[in-house]
Amino acid sequence: MREEQVIEDLLPRKFGKTGQLWVGVLSCICLVGLYAYYRQLRYGLGVTAMRDYVSWGLYISNFVFFVAISLVGSLITAILRLANVKWSTPLTRIAEMIAIAAIMFAALIIIVDMGRPERLLNVFAHGRIQSPIIWDVVVITTYFFISCLLLYLPLLPDIKILIDHQRTATRPFQRLYRFLGSFWKGNTGQVAISDRAINILCITIIPVAFGIHTVTSWLFATTFRPGWDSTNFGAYFISGAFLAGSGAVVVAMYVVRKAYGMDHYITDDHFDKMGKIVVLLALVYLYFNISEYLLPAFKMKEGEDAHLRELFSGDWALRFWATIFISMLLPMVILLFPKGRRPLPMFLVGIMVVIGAWFKRYIIVVPSMLHPFLPMHDVPLSYKSYFPSWEEWAIACGSLAGGMLVITLLIRIFPIVPIHETIEEMKAN
Structure with a gap:
């Protein structure tokens, strides 16, 4: 297969009618979620079904789910790359996009669960290193930035291809491409620095990835339930x-x-x-x-x-x-x-x-x-059961749709399969 054919096949493309419908549906679900969140901000957490006993409900379930999904970035990108598993090349960018979208909404759903978003400031102003909550904040933030770098650095050669091979589908994003990668020339020095940085990030993200879910599990294990x-x-x-x-x-x-x-x-x-x-x-x-x-x-x-x-x-x-x-x-x-x-x-x-x-x-x-x-005594009957309110469902579904929307938009802007790495592997074979 010729190099030009690979580039033509893997360049981002405009959405067809199905893609536009998909984006429209996801956007509508997100808007409903935003309206439900507005109601929660206006009327308080009382609009949810969470009470004194079930104080962690659908939101925390979503948080743990998002954190779980995000770990795929370290599995596909880091572990398989370090093991020199060549067949995983077309999957690395998919994994990193999923990881970034998931960790973004893991952080957002925690803010939603707090009730009042300004309470997040208390975590930084009054946080204690003895608390697993602080560990969670640190490790999630670290994992997010490492994941962004693991998406960005391997993208640099592809961004140069996007700048050099303008098409109708990529023309609206040329300013973004130039901002992100106009400095990339692809010379030996840059490639060596990039490869070394990617290897360091791959090694670093594995303990951070293990840490993020271990710390999340400790939030549960240190709670007396x-x-x-x-x-x-x-x-x-x-x-x-x-x-x-x-x-x-x-x-x-x-x-x-x-x-x-x-x-x-x-x-x-x-x-x-x-x-x-x-x-x-x-x-x-x-x-x-x-x-x-x-x-x-x-x-x-x-x-x-x-x-x-x-x-x-x-x-x-x-x-x-x-x-x-x-x-x-x-x-x-x-x-x-x-x-x-x-x-x-x-x-x-x-x-x-x-x-x-x-x-x-x-x-x-x-x-x-x-x-x-401690047994439940002298509490309303509603405290003894839990089923999420429509606001909780709307916010939870909105966060899931938001994650999928972020992945969809990243696929629209950037090549989903690495172009440069695919060409290099094709030449090596």
């Missing part, structure tokens, strides 16, 4: 995050391949290899799930027993077992067969993993809140 007092929580959260992020990448791979006709760049082999990774991650996550629930169920300590019975055979049992089946067991069964690792089955598996991942976070948060160690 049934189901959260676990030394397994850090590894449990990290393994689930890698699985959720991989599922998100698989979904994005399929959509991008279909929408832009990139069968030659995102091939069946990529889906096959990602399928094997998903199976491995699902097995690891299943192991930590068994570890998380088996020992507490064996001991059935007072306080924990009501929580576990609710999950295993009570009101939450259907949701709990359905989530385990949909997000781990069924994907593993499908992906063990070569036909299950073809693009369409992989796409369906990716959707199952992502949806299951969201419900898993919801199940981690809410049932524990409904079973405090």
